[in-house]
Amino acid sequence: MGKLTGKITVVTGAGQGIGRGIAEKLAAEGATVVVTDINETTAKETADRIGGGAIGVRTDVTSRESVAAMVGQVHRQFGRIDVLVxxxxxxxxxxxxxxxxxxxxxVVRINLYGVLNTCRAVLPIMAEQGSGSVVNIASDAGRVGSSGEAVYSAAKGGVIAFTKSIAREMARSQVNANAVCPGPADTALFASIGGDNPKLREALTKAIPFRRLAQPSDLANVVAFLASDEADYVTGQTVSVSGGLTMS
Incomplete structure (x- = not known):
């Protein structure tokens, strides 16, 4: 049995990249994964690929109506939501x-308001259950800043502060909340913001003590731990997964 066996888990932006890696890992640990993405095709493809009863649902996290519809569907179908990523x-x-x-x-609507929208819909369900785990994917840009990503850094810094605040508010309901901060990761998003430039890629790789970019599985392993019962006493924490690029 995996560490997430039986847990109904919602992962946003899971059609590709880090989100898909997270969905695959959580399914491998026994979770029933609800794969959400603004691209319905990739959401359903990921769900079909990981199996384990996974479903794909088109969701636009910037729309409260879209998020509410997805959360309502999941709650009706499964009766509970144990993990929100x-x-x-x-x-x-x-x-x-x-x-x-x-x-x-x-940038702010997707990266910050998207988190507010999903948490506003899911946290009351978790509170009523008296259990649940929220894992927010922030960024080291939100901890230490990142040249060329000022507004993104601001939004992700907001996610980190929001995570700590809901961790305090939800603790009485036995719901925990933590943030995972990737460093540079080998994904399509990274490529789209200049990561496909060989010189930039080489310079970044040299700056990372482990001398490689993060793979989606590196992030997924940490998310799986924080989503599991093994992390029940861990809340309000910010974990960098950056190969040592940033240390605190």
């Missing part, structure tokens, strides 16, 4: 002084 994210890299305010809105 907020992974959906987006960024557009570039100097802040040259940035487009429309992009600020999109």
């Amino acid at each position: 907020n992974n959906a994210g987006w960024d557009k890299a570039g100097p802040f002084v040259e940035s487009d305010p429309d992009d600020w809105d999109r």
